[in-house]
Amino acid sequence: MPESFTIAVFSENKAGLLQRVTSSFTRRKINIESLTVSESEVPGIHRYTIVVDSLDEDGVIKVCAALEKQVDVQKAFYYRDTDIVYREIALYKVRSDSMTEGSPALAIVDKHHARILSVEPEFTVIQKTGRREQTAALFDELEPYGILEFVRSGRVAISRPMKELKTYLEELAVASTH
């Protein structure tokens, strides 16, 4: 049964690596729901956060093994939603004249604990951080008042287990000279 999994891939940031990572998915015709690349807490190590929702656990294990076998990839972990704390960030551009004091649209923004990020004469940018359903719910409610532009980031996630990446990397460095 397919589930949603968040995969964290750690590697040095090298040209071509993104293609090696994505081709591990594309060659198996696995659709990537979202992909975020950023630094990690370890200097020089980048972190790819990838969400897939068409795999069962056996499938995600195989993809992680294929990722980890890449020469430049240090580690690949997979998590269920309950194993991580995660967020996405969404931005909404609406007409400023629909956001006047006491307007229903503004009430919606308040109700969703969203932030007004920027107010310009013509348009206003609203920011909502949360899980997918939460940013989507705000979208649905604002839509009748006109959304001029919408963007949502990929998922970023922090894992619950306490073992640090540093420790994994130390173990790997020892094993690499065996």
Place this chain on the structure above:
Amino acid sequence: MSTSTKPKAKEKPTTERITGAEAVVRCLIAEGVDVMFGYPGGAIMPVYDELYKYQKDIHHVLVRHEQGATHMAQGFARASGRVGVALATSGPGATNLITGVADAMIDSTPMVCITGQVPKHLLGSDAFQETDVMGISIPVSKWGFQITDASEIPEVFAKAFYVAKAGRPGPVVIDITKNAQFGEFDFSYEKCTSISTYVPRPILDEAKLKEAAELINNAKKPYILFGQGVILSEAEAELKALVEKTGIPSAWTIMGLSAMDTDHPLNVGMLGMHGNYGPNVNINECDVMIAIGMRFDDRVTGNLEKFAKQAKVIHIEIDRAEIDKNVKTDVAIHGDAKEAMATLLPMLNENKHESWLQEFKDCDKVEFEKVIDAECNPTTDEMTMGETIKELNKITGGNAIIVTDVGQHQMVACRYADFRQTKSNITSGGLGTMGFGLPAAIGAKLGAPERDVICVVGDGGIQMTIEELGVILQTDVHVKILLLNNEFLGMVRQWQQLFFDKRYASTEMVNPNFQLIAEAYSIKCNKIDQRKDLVGALTEMMETDGAYLLEVMVGKENNVFPMVPAGAAVADIKLEP
């Protein structure tokens, strides 16, 4: 890049100011390369200029098509156990390498491919002969790097040779922009001995080995399946010791051929779609399966739902991603085959499995009566591929390197050729690349000059890379070419006969006069279509000093059996149509 964790030597290594192009050649020499295969062109000319200067150190073999260079490098690597090197220019030169890179990837062959590239400032401008080599090769290579500055050369080359050979071997692609070939820098070279992100030899889990030993010691019908991993880790002696101590019947995959003697009493034969009968059906009879350095390819397993479901499976494998990929293991031993078997051996009891072995022999009898006898001792007028290989065995004594192309002749050669030395079977197993045979044989001969190298090839496949006869001419490579001509793309025709109601769509070949072609390249040749001439012709081929092409006309519509139809269970292997 921080690749080497090795402590640096106290004194600074001496440096010399040289160009990137010279550095490329110096790196190759430092890695022990003395033969390489390539084809020049604009974007790689500075390197060729250096190869001219260093021609005493490196023998550069001028191929006729870059695909040939990769297959030669592969043949060289498989016969010698060393890293094969191929060199090409940018654009079309580079794209022509890709088939060989993909082939080396799936068959775990250590190879370093070097391509020229347009100067850095032209990257991405659709310059003349620019192509995104990294982008094309990444999905089919073990590792790759684009060098845009001369100073990167030593470290990248050191890493490339290390990666190609370390752990599960594979192809590496190095793309070098022209400005990096011209650029000068202070050269020094240090070999790479480890990379902090890569574990070539996983640390064995003692507990797992004990678990495996326990299973093996208590097994009634244990069965070993071994693959190329045994050859790649040079574990032939360990395998032999383990098999002989435990008395376990052992079967090889196509890539594992020659890791053991063909006529070892415990070698029960070949696995796979056209493998032997006993090895296939007994997959579903064994109680403990010990898979060593093999990857359960679908051509070996057939329908996974009906593969060894009754057995406990032990899998000894260096590549973590292969474990549990196709067949679920009960005991996974993630590690080097040689190390794993050496550690396992003292834990195993001496044993014999006579009645279990007899089950294989009973199957052999059936297979002999239904298939082998007719194939190898035919009473028909037409010659068969099987009898040709059997007669060849008598002459070589199983001591030749057999290189095959892809098709019926490949399956027949792998089924019937005798092997008495390791690294003697060179074939395109995973990718099934037609056109592999001839260039791979040339590479194999250069990798093992002291050995006889015989290329068994079909009339279809030889024409895919027939231009490499030019290498035999120019470089005087003494390979023997055994062309089994059935005037068909035989293997495809066989499928058309069995599964497409004999509709022979585009498989009949109108062939050129291969004798004239061989003569044009000054290669001695002969053609026979009578059984009475077979032994004499084979003997003459082997006794002739130099290259030779022997064309044997075989039955046009012969089939290779047994056969596990695609997607069927191994137990449903067919002995006849």
